[in-house]
Amino acid sequence: MKTAVNILTGLALLIVAFSLIVVYANTHPPRxxxxxxxxxxxxxxxxxxxxxxxxxxxxxxxxxxxxxxxxxxxxxxxxxxxxxxxxxxxxxxxxxxxxxxxxxxxxxxxxxxxxxxxxxxxxxxxxxxxxxxxxxxxxxxxxxxxxxxxxxxxxxxxxxxxxxxxxxxxxxxxxxxxSLREQAREAVTGFYHLPSFPFVNLAVLGYEIYFQTSARDxxxxxxxxxxxxxxxxxxxxxxxxxxxxxxxxxxxxxxxxxxxxxxxxxxxxxxxxxxxxxxxxxxxxxxxxxxxxx
Incomplete structure (x- = not known):
C-alpha cells in the first residue's frame, strides 16, 4: 500500500513539474x-x-x-x-x-x-x-x-x-x-501529445500563479x-x-x-x-x- 502511495505521489509530482516546465518554456522564448x-x-x-x-x-x-x-x-x-x-x-x-x-x-x-x-x-x-x-x-x-x-x-x-x-x-x-486556455489545450494535446486532463488545468494554473493574473484576461x-x-x-x-x-x-x-x-x-x-x-x-x-x- 505504501509503495502504491509513493508511486502515485511521485507521478503527481512529475505531472505538476512537467506542466510548470511547459509554462516556463513558453514564457521564456530564445532571443x-x-x-x-x-x-x-x-x-x-x-x-x-x-x-x-x-x-x-x-x-x-x-x-x-x-x-x-x-x-x-x-x-x-x-x-x-x-x-x-x-x-x-x-x-x-x-x-x-x-x-x-x-x-x-x-x-x-x-x-x-x-x-x-x-x-x-x-x-x-x-x-x-x-x-x-x-x-x-x-x-x-x-x-x-x-x-x-x-x-x-x-x-x-x-x-x-x-x-x-x-x-x-x-x-x-x-x-x-x-483564448489562452484554448491555446494551452491545443499545445498540450496537439504539440506535446498529452491528455487534456490534468495537464491543461495545471499549465493554466501555473501561468496564473506566475503572472498573478487570470487566463480569462x-x-x-x-x-x-x-x-x-x-x-x-x-x-x-x-x-x-x-x-x-x-x-x-x-x-x-x-x-x-x-x-x-x-x-x-x-x-x-x-x-x-x-x-x-x-x-x-x-x-x-x-x-x-x-x-x-x-
Missing amino acids: YALHIPPSDHRAAYENVTFETSDGVMLKGWLIKPPQEKPGMPGIIICHGLGANRSDFTDLAVMLARRGYWVLTFDFRAHGESGGSRSSLGYHEQKDVAAALAYLASQPRIDRNLIGIFGFSLGGSTAILAAARTGMFAAVAADSAFT IAPEAVIGRLAPAPVFIIAGDGDEMIPAENGRRLFRAAKEPKELWIIPVAGHGGTIAAAGDEYGRRLGEFFDSHLRR
Missing part, C-alpha cells in the same frame, strides 16, 4: 538576432526606443513613407512569440511605400527589447499601448488614423490592446488564438466585439496545426461589422505570407487603404 533591416530595401527609417507603463524599454524601427506631409496614417506591426521585429521587415516596407508611417518593434523579452519573460498577451498589451503612444506623438501622424497588424501572439495581443485602448482605426490579425474572442466600429481583418492558414484556422473563424464570428475573413489554403503556422504570395501584401494594403485614408 534571435535581428535580420533584414529596412536599409536592405533602401527604406528610410529610424531606430527608436520607448518605455512601457511598467518600465520596460522597447526597441523598434520607425519606417518612413516616401513622401512626408502632415496628417498621415500610421500602422503598428506586432510579431509572434520567439520572433522579433525584423520578421516583418518586407511587409513593413511595403506598407510604408503605400504612404504609411510604420512602427515595427520587439515585444518585451524579444529581440533588443528589455524584459526577461513573455506573458503571452497580458503584459504585452502594455507594449502595444506604449507603441501606440509613441507613434501618435509623431508630428506628421494623425493619431486618429492608426492601424495595427499582428501575427500569432502579436495578432492576439493586437485584438486585446485594441479592445482595451479603443484607439485603433483598423485591426488586422493573422493566426491569432481565441487573455481571450481575444471575448473582447473582439468591442472593436466596432473599427474594421477587423482576420487571416488564418488552413494548414495551421499550431493555431488552427477554426480560431480565425471563431474570431470572425465574434467580431462585429465591418469585418473580413481570409482563410489561406494549405498555409501552416507562419506560412500565410509565403502561401499567398503577392496577394497577401495587396489585400492587407487594400484593407488599410480602405479604412485609414481620408
Whole structure:
C-alpha cells in the first residue's frame, strides 16, 4: 500500500513539474538576432526606443513613407512569440511605400527589447499601448488614423490592446488564438501529445500563479466585439496545426461589422505570407487603404 502511495505521489509530482516546465518554456522564448533591416530595401527609417507603463524599454524601427506631409496614417506591426521585429521587415516596407508611417518593434523579452519573460498577451498589451503612444506623438501622424497588424501572439495581443485602448482605426490579425486556455489545450494535446486532463488545468494554473493574473484576461474572442466600429481583418492558414484556422473563424464570428475573413489554403503556422504570395501584401494594403485614408 505504501509503495502504491509513493508511486502515485511521485507521478503527481512529475505531472505538476512537467506542466510548470511547459509554462516556463513558453514564457521564456530564445532571443534571435535581428535580420533584414529596412536599409536592405533602401527604406528610410529610424531606430527608436520607448518605455512601457511598467518600465520596460522597447526597441523598434520607425519606417518612413516616401513622401512626408502632415496628417498621415500610421500602422503598428506586432510579431509572434520567439520572433522579433525584423520578421516583418518586407511587409513593413511595403506598407510604408503605400504612404504609411510604420512602427515595427520587439515585444518585451524579444529581440533588443528589455524584459526577461513573455506573458503571452497580458503584459504585452502594455507594449502595444506604449507603441501606440509613441507613434501618435509623431508630428506628421494623425493619431486618429492608426492601424495595427499582428501575427500569432502579436495578432492576439493586437485584438486585446485594441479592445482595451479603443484607439485603433483598423485591426488586422493573422493566426491569432481565441483564448489562452484554448491555446494551452491545443499545445498540450496537439504539440506535446498529452491528455487534456490534468495537464491543461495545471499549465493554466501555473501561468496564473506566475503572472498573478487570470487566463480569462487573455481571450481575444471575448473582447473582439468591442472593436466596432473599427474594421477587423482576420487571416488564418488552413494548414495551421499550431493555431488552427477554426480560431480565425471563431474570431470572425465574434467580431462585429465591418469585418473580413481570409482563410489561406494549405498555409501552416507562419506560412500565410509565403502561401499567398503577392496577394497577401495587396489585400492587407487594400484593407488599410480602405479604412485609414481620408
